[in-house]
Amino acid sequence: MxxxxxxxxxxxxxxxxxxxxxxxxxxxxxxxxxxxxxxxxxxxxxxxxxxxxxxxxxxxxxxxxxxxxxxxxxxxxxxxxxxxxxxxxxxxxxxxxxxxxxxxxxxxxxxxxxxxxxxxxxxxxxxxxxxxxxxxxxxxxxxxxxxxxxxxxxxxxxxxxxxxxxxxxxxxxxxxxxxxxxxxxxxxxxxxxWPATATRGIVEGFYGTPWTHQERLAQLDFAARWKLNTYLYSPKDDPYLRSRWRDPYPESRLTALRALARRATARHVSFVYALSPGPTVCYSSAADRAALLRKFRQLWDIGVRSYAVPLDDIDITRWNCAADGTTYGHGRAAVARAQADLLNDIQRDFLTPRPEATPLITVPTEYDGTRATDYKTTLASTLSPDITVMWTGPLVVSPTLRTDQAREAARRYAHPVLIWDNYPVNDYTPGNLLLGPYEGRDSGVPGAVAGITANPMNQATASVPALFSLAAYAWHPEAYRPTAALDAGLRLLAAGDRRALTALRAFADLNHASRIDTTPAPKLAALIEAYRRGAPNAKAALRNHLTTLATARDTVPPALRTSAAPWLDATHDWARAALAALALQDGTGTTRSQVRALRDTARSHTVTDWQGRTRTVEVGAGVLDAFVARALG
The missing domain is CATH 3.30.379.10 (Chitobiase/beta-hexosaminidase domain 2-like)
Structure with missing residues (x-):
């Protein structure tokens, strides 16, 4: 590039x-x-x-x-x-x-x-x-x-x-x-x-509750405003993308997709429709290939001009049909050949004859790391050179991403590489919101790849600060400052409301920790440490900050109240428990039983993950709970 x-x-x-x-x-x-x-x-x-x-x-x-x-x-x-x-x-x-x-x-x-x-x-x-x-x-x-x-x-x-x-x-x-x-x-x-890399955008590719139609429209407007130019539509819970990929869309769903495609086109955003046939496709089946092309033609007729075929998160130790074993043999190299055949057919027969179409995008089954494997080597040598390969970095969720790693990935796949960055997505840690900035990426990465996309959270509005910082990084990485970019994203949400901004900053700090920066609640932790040292005015500063957290659910913007309700409720209760713990340590009348009751209430908040399991809502883990525990101890 x-x-x-x-x-x-x-x-x-x-x-x-x-x-x-x-x-x-x-x-x-x-x-x-x-x-x-x-x-x-x-x-x-x-x-x-x-x-x-x-x-x-x-x-x-x-x-x-x-x-x-x-x-x-x-x-x-x-x-x-x-x-x-x-x-x-x-x-x-x-x-x-x-x-x-x-x-x-x-x-x-x-x-x-x-x-x-x-x-x-x-x-x-x-x-x-x-x-x-x-x-x-x-x-x-x-x-x-x-x-x-x-x-x-x-x-x-x-x-x-x-x-x-x-x-x-x-x-x-x-x-x-x-x-x-x-x-x-x-x-x-x-x-x-001018931008540092050609493709910059959002990939709605998480497991669990998909975004609503209105949230998607809002995200397209957001992308356009901040110079992101790609929206890859790949929610895992759209059955017509994955489990029912052969079936045409019913008119009601098609109408919504048409609206998304039109909104994106009008705002200079490429709407990429991503079909995931991997769990059931028979690569050697002419009928399956015809079904896939029928699906793409249905989307073409409503204005979609960009397509992807993700083949991620599938079992490639076995074939979905016996015919594939006969046609391609066995092993990971055989799977790569079969996938390349399917993808090459789509590029050659469907996209190349259509001048308005953009080249096909795929997510290979081995989509992370830079180590040479039979699968990657075979895919690199057999896949059409026009096709773009998505890559998540050295790991599925990469704490850091260096320029040399990005260059090695481009060399290993021997195709244009588009980064699918799994931040701030939280489907693998559903009890947490990830409100820290986009960071840990070298400034040279955008210039080493075809583009960068970020996989957000199920909570659309809560994803805004991190996506805003991603937009700043992808456009001009040399000038990127993570903390400043995140704060600008929070100011964007606050829209000039000072009380809302104060609450947003405290709430984002409480939900700062992630795999790309494991530091929990850095500002709150510093306030607690200052209080423990007996620093001047530290007690008042800590009390004010905890009071801000206790009232945050009533002062943050309404859209975030809806998007992050379980975490705002938990923040309210943990902050009340911490205020009571502060009073307990000061000997101002609060009892240990009262603090314990408030702590137990704070621990009671849960969410249900995409697999139907109950998960505890975490806010400020290791900081708020530790402060309360220390007071009780």
């Missing part, structure tokens, strides 16, 4: 002069894959003497030049469009302008004297923004400033998706992440931006 040289990251806290030097160097210097970055001269003076600060933008753009001025949106705005402006791009721009105070927005008109002109034709190089020509797919330039004594905004993409991405960044200039109100003035700024 083509790699691009990245400008040095722009680090907060540098002296202003050094920042300006770096930005000017990055703006004027050629960058691998950028094309011509030379800009035509123009009057770049802002139209006011006051400066509107450039907000923190997500995902972090590659190059941001702050021209230290302001441009008022005004009550009337002219918008000039072109072939690069599709309805979703125009809708994003218009919504942002209306939020910023515009009441009259004229599409296609020339600007009146002193009126803001927004140009979205995808080709303009005004405001020294340079041309987007030569940027990778999805790249764009965006500039806000003053040209010919008039205010102007320019959005130009390397393609239509790039212009759409520029519109999403423009919307953040109007309403920064986590703010309750929009700005009526824009910062004078020039941005040049």
């Amino acid at each position: 083509r790699a691009f040289r990245i400008p040095a990251p722009l680090l907060l806290g540098f002296a202003l002069g050094l920042v300006i030097i770096l930005l000017l160097r990055d703006w004027s210097g050629g960058t691998g894959g950028e094309g011509d970055t030379r800009a035509a001269p123009h009057d770049a003076r802002p139209h006011t003497d006051e400066s509107t600060p450039v907000p923190t933008l997500w995902p972090p753009p590659r190059v941001v030049r702050d021209d230290r001025g302001s441009v008022a949106i005004g009550r009337s705005v002219a918008v000039r469009t072109g072939d690069a402006t599709d309805p979703a791009t125009l809708d994003t721009v218009v919504r942002a302008l209306r939020a910023g105070g515009a009441r009259e927005i004229r599409i296609g008109d020339e600007p009146r004297s002193g009126e803001l002109l927004v140009v979205t034709d995808g080709t303009s190089a005004d405001l020294d923004a340079g041309s987007p020509k030569g940027l990778p797919k999805g790249g764009y330039v965006l500039a806000v400033g003053h040209a010919d004594d008039a205010p102007r905004v320019v959005l130009a993409g390397a393609d239509r998706t790039g212009t759409f991405h520029a519109a999403q960044t423009f919307a953040q200039l109007v309403r920064p992440v986590g703010t309750a109100t929009a700005r009526t003035t824009l910062p004078a700024v020039r941005i040049r931006d």
Whole structure:
């Protein structure tokens, strides 16, 4: 995969002069894959003497030049469009302008004297923004400033998706992440931006209760807003994907899939339909191959243009039909040949003849690790070179992922590798929410593979912070800071509500631990340790934090109350038990029996996993419970 040289990251806290030097160097210097970055001269003076600060933008753009001025949106705005402006791009721009105070927005008109002109034709190089020509797919330039004594905004993409991405960044200039109100003035700024890897997205591939239709629509909107461009539909509990894969969809289910495909296409997200025939398919059966293609044709007719055939989580020590043993023989290499035959037929007979289709994606049965095996070697040599292979990293759930491991996987499979990262998915640990940031991945990984997708939790809204941080990483890994990205995701959920944000931060800290970072409740643990040491004001700080946790279920955003109800209830009860334990240690009247009763209530919360087993809800395990136990001991 083509790699691009990245400008040095722009680090907060540098002296202003050094920042300006770096930005000017990055703006004027050629960058691998950028094309011509030379800009035509123009009057770049802002139209006011006051400066509107450039907000923190997500995902972090590659190059941001702050021209230290302001441009008022005004009550009337002219918008000039072109072939690069599709309805979703125009809708994003218009919504942002209306939020910023515009009441009259004229599409296609020339600007009146002193009126803001927004140009979205995808080709303009005004405001020294340079041309987007030569940027990778999805790249764009965006500039806000003053040209010919008039205010102007320019959005130009390397393609239509790039212009759409520029519109999403423009919307953040109007309403920064986590703010309750929009700005009526824009910062004078020039941005040049592009993604680190071609495919970035969400794979709904968990076991257990699938997302609802409305949650999927919301996730598609979320993906589009934060420059994720892929949604792989593979919920294990959709029977028509797995156990009943041969059966056509009934009209009611087909209607929902049609809506998802249309929403995704309109928002520049590739909707990938993933059929999983592995548990029952007979690879040598002409009837099974015909059934699979019939299913794909049914999905094609409703607008699906991207397909996957996952062959994961199946038993390959035996064939599903005797004919496969006769045709292919036995052993893992034989299974790889049979799978490659099936996949190659789909690519050759169904996808290649359709110009609108994207190449097939598969999840091999051996989908993790880099060690050479008979299965991997045979699959690499027999699978069509057009087909993309998904890989979970060195392990099924990988605590870390290094660049050299990603490169070795691409070499081992000898095909484009798309990472299926099993974070923040929690179907294997259903008593826990995983609210820590996406981390433990080298910055060079995105450039070493065809793309990165993340498998989220059954709890859609609770998955947002981690997916938000994944979007930031996949777009610009060199500038990625896990803690800052996670906090921005929490601010996104809070939408400007300070009490909600405080509660979200405390709740996320309580549910921080996972296989990629096993640290439990780091902030709460630090507060408890300070209290034990007798640090000044430590008791009050701990009490305030526990009070925040005890009231979190009433102050977090409503969508999260629904998504994470069992964990919020458990948090409420554990925080009450911890507050009682604190009072017990202070000798302020609480009895041990009262603390024990509160602890027992906190332990009573359960959820049912995808296999029907009852699991205890865990929050702050090893921290909250240990604090209560120590008080009782």
